[in-house]
Amino acid sequence: MSTAQDKLVEALRKTVSRTSMLAEGSDPELDSVLQQARADISKTDDIRVVELAMRSIEPFLLKLDQDRLSKAQSFRDGLHQLLDTLENLEHYQVPLNEKKAFETSLRSKWQSSAAWPILLQQFANLAKSTFTSKKEERQSSLIARLFNKEKENKDDKQSPQVEEVTAHICHKLTGLVRDLQLPSEYETQAEDIINELKDGKDLNHLPILLDEVISLVLVAVGKPQEDLATYLTHLNKQLASINASIVTSYKSQKNLSAQREDFDTSLQKHVEDTNFAISEANDLGALKELIGQHMTELNGTMGRYREQIKKQEEQSTQSITNLKSKVNRMEKDAMNMRSRMQQKIAEAMTDSLTNLPNRAAYVETILPLITQSKTTKKQLCLAVCDIDHFKKINDTWGHLAGDKVLRLVPKQILSAVGKEDLLFRYGGEEFVLLIPASSIEECRAKVEAVRASVEKTPFNVEGQPVSVTISIGMDYLNQNDDHESLFARADKFLYEAKESGRNKVVGGK
Numbered sequence: 001m002s003t004a005q006d007k008l009v010e011a012l013r014k015t016v017s018r019t020s021m022l023a024e025g026s027d028p029e030l031d032s033v034l035q036q037a038r039a040d041i042s043k044t045d046d047i048r049v050v051e052l053a054m055r056s057i058e059p060f061l062l063k064l065d066q067d068r069l070s071k072a073q074s075f076r077d078g079l080h081q082l083l084d085t086l087e088n089l090e091h092y093q094v095p096l097n098e099k100k101a102f103e104t105s106l107r108s109k110w111q112s113s114a115a116w117p118i119l120l121q122q123f124a125n126l127a128k129s130t131f132t133s134k135k136e137e138r139q140s141s142l143i144a145r146l147f148n149k150e151k152e153n154k155d156d157k158q159s160p161q162v163e164e165v166t167a168h169i170c171h172k173l174t175g176l177v178r179d180l181q182l183p184s185e186y187e188t189q190a191e192d193i194i195n196e197l198k199d200g201k202d203l204n205h206l207p208i209l210l211d212e213v214i215s216l217v218l219v220a221v222g223k224p225q226e227d228l229a230t231y232l233t234h235l236n237k238q239l240a241s242i243n244a245s246i247v248t249s250y251k252s253q254k255n256l257s258a259q260r261e262d263f264d265t266s267l268q269k270h271v272e273d274t275n276f277a278i279s280e281a282n283d284l285g286a287l288k289e290l291i292g293q294h295m296t297e298l299n300g301t302m303g304r305y306r307e308q309i310k311k312q313e314e315q316s317t318q319s320i321t322n323l324k325s326k327v328n329r330m331e332k333d334a335m336n337m338r339s340r341m342q343q344k345i346a347e348a349m350t351d352s353l354t355n356l357p358n359r360a361a362y363v364e365t366i367l368p369l370i371t372q373s374k375t376t377k378k379q380l381c382l383a384v385c386d387i388d389h390f391k392k393i394n395d396t397w398g399h400l401a402g403d404k405v406l407r408l409v410p411k412q413i414l415s416a417v418g419k420e421d422l423l424f425r426y427g428g429e430e431f432v433l434l435i436p437a438s439s440i441e442e443c444r445a446k447v448e449a450v451r452a453s454v455e456k457t458p459f460n461v462e463g464q465p466v467s468v469t470i471s472i473g474m475d476y477l478n479q480n481d482d483h484e485s486l487f488a489r490a491d492k493f494l495y496e497a498k499e500s501g502r503n504k505v506v507g508g509k
């Protein structure tokens with residue numbers, strides 16, 4: 001093959017591999033096609049394999065594109081309807097400039113799901129501006145206070161029109177949440193939000209729900225690497241809001257102490273005034289009247305103080321309940337994130353063809369084993385096992401047959417070793433076996449048994465017997481070794497095994 005062609009194949013191979021990684025996680029059927037395609041094209045220099053992989057992926061990508069487009073259209077339409085609702089409100093005026101800016105954003109961004117949270121946030125801001133700029137002057141409207149997140153009096157009643165708008169917004173948000181493709185661990189959270197949206201007659205609660213919807217949208221459109229960033233942003237917000245609650249509680253405590261001091265001072269003043277009145281009194285009737293007056297004032301002060309205490313207590317109880325639910329949500333989020341991360345790490349450490357731990361897992365494993373072995377002075381043996389003439393198997397029987405052999409050989413190797421021994425797919429047709437804590441003789445016997453077991457296993461492809469053997473280079477860890485020097489020696493012995501006729505174990509003496 002010419003160099004130019006080689007380069008073209010290499011470029012195509014990389015493109016297919018990277019594109020497939022980007023598309024992963026959208027559809028289970030597509031995921032398995034992608035995994036297969038990546039396994040087929042890794043290390044091959046055959047342009048037909050690359051072409052085949054591209055063709056197998058293409059229809060899925062087209063379908064994925066169509067699905068995304070129709071989702072984006074319904075998202076855009078939903079936002080247009082919400083905007084219409086705002087414009088039709090009787091007492092409120094949608095600010096023209098902000099409306100235009102929102103429409104421009106919507107026009108340019110609706111197709112990119114990553115921009116949905118931004119669009120939602122923009123809509124929330126537009127709604128806030130609308131509700132604060134009234135056509136008619138209505139002092140301290142509930143909606144204005146809501147979007148300014150001010151405190152409200154529980155007795156305030158929403159107007160029927162406000163209820164209608166709230167219900168409409170909740171309905172649209174419910175549709176959006178239902179349309180999201182969320183990882184299974186977020187389903188309960190989505191259901192919770194949908195339920196809250198269902199009885200969402202209270203505008204006060206809407207900004208909180210909107211924040212939750214935005215974070216769900218972020219999860220749905222996020223790729224795994226963005227997942228963590230989203231989570232951290234979310235966590236940050238939650239922490240900020242908890243901090244705010246604590247500051248409020250602290251302030252109200254301070255407020256309470258100040259009120260108590262005021263009460264004490266006022267009480268003291270009443271007592272002093274009364275004492276003075278008694279000492280100065282020479283007329284019983286006037287004294288009675290004076291004391292009665294002081295008692296009435298005292299009663300009033302006490303009543304007001306009791307009221308204030310009661311109000312503060314109610315607020316404290318409410319803020320503790322809010323804090324508790326925030327902390328619960330944070331714990332839930334953290335647990336979801338932890339399990340998603342663990343799953344991603346496990347996937348990144350596993351070879352998809354053989355299900356064996358891969359090269360990354362090998363490095364993670366051998367480093368602590370080396371430290372342990374050096375400290376305990378126990379043996380650590382490393383054997384590099386490579387299938388002989390594997391290219392010939394691929395060339396004769398095809399890549400699928402090659403893959404089958406690649407899955408069967410490690411099973412054979414594992415059947416000849418113990419539970420404590422570890423096998424990794426190092427790359428291509430090469431496997432690394434780690435045997436900890438055995439004597440040199442035991443190790444050598446084990447590795448020889450591995451080689452013999454593969455040799456005597458009858459492999460079949462399309463009903464035809466195929467002879468499969470492996471060559472092994474092995475050595476033991478010494479005190480000056482790191483994992484690279486140990487591997488280099490075993491690999492050199494593997495080379496010698498290949499050079500001296502294959503199907504052999506060399507080294508480890």
Ligand SMILES: Nc1nc2c(ncn2[C@@H]2O[C@H](COP(=O)(O)OP(=O)(O)OP(=O)(O)O)[C@@H](O)[C@H]2O)c(=O)[nH]1
Nearest residue numbers: 039043044387388389390391392399402403428429
């Ligand atoms: N089917 C399949 N083939 C693979 C995979 N990974 C690597 N290969 C192929 O493995 C072959 C390795 O060939 P070589 O390195 O020349 O080694 P060999 O043919 O085994 O020869 P010796 O090692 O010298 O005995 C290449 O043709 C690769 O394309 C895989 O995941 N599946």
